[in-house]
Amino acid sequence: MSRRTKRWCLTIPMVALLAAQAPAQTPSLADRYAEPARRIIDAALGDSAAWGKVAELSDRFGHRFSGSESLERAIDWALARMSAEGLENVRGEPVMVPRWVRGEESAALVTPRAMPLPMLGLGGSVATPPEGITAPVLVVGSFDDLRSRGGEAHGRIVVYNVAFTSYGATVQYRTNGAVEAAKLGAVAALVRSVTPNSQRTPHTGALRYDSTVAAIPSAAITVEDALLLQRMQDRGEPIVVRLRMGARTLPDAQSRNVVAELRGRERPNEIVVMGGHIDSWDVGSGAMDDGGGVVVAWEAVRLLKQLGLRPRRTIRVVGWTNEENGLRGGTAYRDAHAAELDEHILAIESDGGVFAPRGFGFSGSDSARALLRDVVRLLSPLRADTLFSGGGGADIGPIMQRGVPGLGHVVDGSRYFWYHHTPADTPDKLDPREVGMNVAAMAIMAFVVADMPERLPR
């Protein structure tokens, strides 16, 4: 509310100033599109269809991990449903994806007392030998701490006990922990789950190996157990842990990017592309990450069609595959559509959960930003009228690198990392009304940019 008040304070004098300079004032985009925006908001908040679609996707297929049958069945379902809804050019665009299989896995405290340690292997990790790795533990609080105790890491299982600050900062230990520990001769790496809140819940995610360093097995343990191991080490107690992981990397598998369109009525070859990733981790049902993101883009297009709002340009919805452990969908899209990337006006990604919307984050030129600043004013009834600086997403990253302006969908993020990459990523975490608000925000943004007479400048 205070944000909106402040905006008006700033905007009114600017409008007055411009009016004094330009006798024939063109109406703003916010003025021109006020009526369709109202219709979109009313329709999107009129029922809980979007939430219902997230729930159906989650409930029917479960997780949608790259290489799994459940992912391909979910893609079949989405394509069939899009066709039945009358979307245009519905198709699955082929993508070969990596196929990592978790297998049986466990961790246990052996010394000073026997206790199972809830864990999830990190995606891409190598296995342990069948009998597991049983080794003494070294708990460290940072990479600097690890290096300063470098001599102690050899032959040990390194445990990174690093508190969550931001995802970007803390996820480094999940991504790079195995490599850094292996450089010092560690036999495995365990990382405190990347989350600000835990109910003894491990959070999985991808790791990175380096061809110049031995690949050691790596898994996430819970916040609670990382803290327990820290206290034991601080008390001077010797700690031994046993880690067993049966992970395997199989040959690449066939998957697809899910694609559907609302064709433009005047310039169909100019494209606003938007979506999220259709794949998920192999735990939970990926309702939040990123079923919700795919569905709000999909529902936005379906709603525009239902309301008879066919824009000047084409809006293309994409459910990219394999974001989580390969980004093959995003790169395959870039390659398959290389010839039309110059005609990609804007790429919009939703991959932060579909909680209460806040706005969009933009990466592009100042002249485009000025136009989008006008467009987001239409989202003030949703309290989503902030245009943040910088934004995009993993899946649209490859085409943004080729010059396509990128827009990241921004929502309230206070609980996202509570459930991220866990078995608790389920539809109940999302609120039907908030999901509807996000549909409206995506639909308005895509429609105006696809419909406005001027082409969004690069």
Added chain:
Amino acid sequence: MSRRTKRWCLTIPMVALLAAQAPAQTPSLADRYAEPARRIIDAALGDSAAWGKVAELSDRFGHRFSGSESLERAIDWALARMSAEGLENVRGEPVMVPRWVRGEESAALVTPRAMPLPMLGLGGSVATPPEGITAPVLVVGSFDDLRSRGGEAHGRIVVYNVAFTSYGATVQYRTNGAVEAAKLGAVAALVRSVTPNSQRTPHTGALRYDSTVAAIPSAAITVEDALLLQRMQDRGEPIVVRLRMGARTLPDAQSRNVVAELRGRERPNEIVVMGGHIDSWDVGSGAMDDGGGVVVAWEAVRLLKQLGLRPRRTIRVVGWTNEENGLRGGTAYRDAHAAELDEHILAIESDGGVFAPRGFGFSGSDSARALLRDVVRLLSPLRADTLFSGGGGADIGPIMQRGVPGLGHVVDGSRYFWYHHTPADTPDKLDPREVGMNVAAMAIMAFVVADMPERLPR
């Protein structure tokens, strides 16, 4: 803060009124004990010794389930530590406790798709046959709903999908769900975990059987999965679940109530008893439920001794055993101390977590309440100066029934049921400073009631 301001507004005119009627005004308990209360608060907040003791108890022994070796080892440790600290009359008072063993257990969705259902069997449940029970599911939202659909329950697994309102209301489904379902011919009962917040976490707890009704196996499933089964039923999908439980009830085992004293300097036979329960469920490490409760009572007495504050009467700290699945410790205490119950001045129990203190809840006479209202004023620096109406605890229930006034320790309860009876009941959930505040609150309350010249009236 506003609470304290209000109190002064009310108190000043009453004091003025009393002063007008009674020329020789005796100082209030709050005035008389202001100096020792300050010393207690300073000492309790001066370090994190109490939190450290909760952590050590939790980390060294893990859970402390009735009948387990870890419970008896934890009791040995507590008794030895109490003796080393110079507490008096340190002893384990024998109690025979039930011994229920969880065994291997699992639940899985079979139809409409295969998926494991995280679960915890309810304490006291019977087993399934070794091959498990595989049966269609009936989801109900209340006992009324169950009875109105009574004909559908026969041969089914009844799932209670009841949202958390208050613990007292919602726990009925965990406690009585098996009996009510069995009355209608159900073959097993699953209950949505009793919690307002879930990360796919099952919460265990006790159930009750009725000798006139068949004992059917019963377990808790997660909030997420109860909602999933509800959605599947609402969509008209047939649901089949397989439940396997290897639970057994073994012969009763030997346990002990942990007892130690600070003997009174003038009237040692008059007793203020206080404590929590030393046992826990067989998941997590019972840091919150109720390691913290035992430790704050224990640390309160240790602190009084350390400060040289020996009261007129005896303060006895008790770690009751087997609160969770039998209450044998509380009843054994009543029986072992039957001859001195008339000399029990007050019983204080802490079993709601040791989060930020709020005050105490009292069950006893109006004249006693008036005195305690004066005492809790000493807790205003802790913001714990509210005397609530009604209070006590499960362990002191048996002696309260024999006339002993009861005082329940009241703390902020907003997160207690997030972790209650789960693997996430670990020391990190407690804040060292808040634990110290609770030590101070318990020490001041016990010291003043044990020391004041007048005996707390019944």
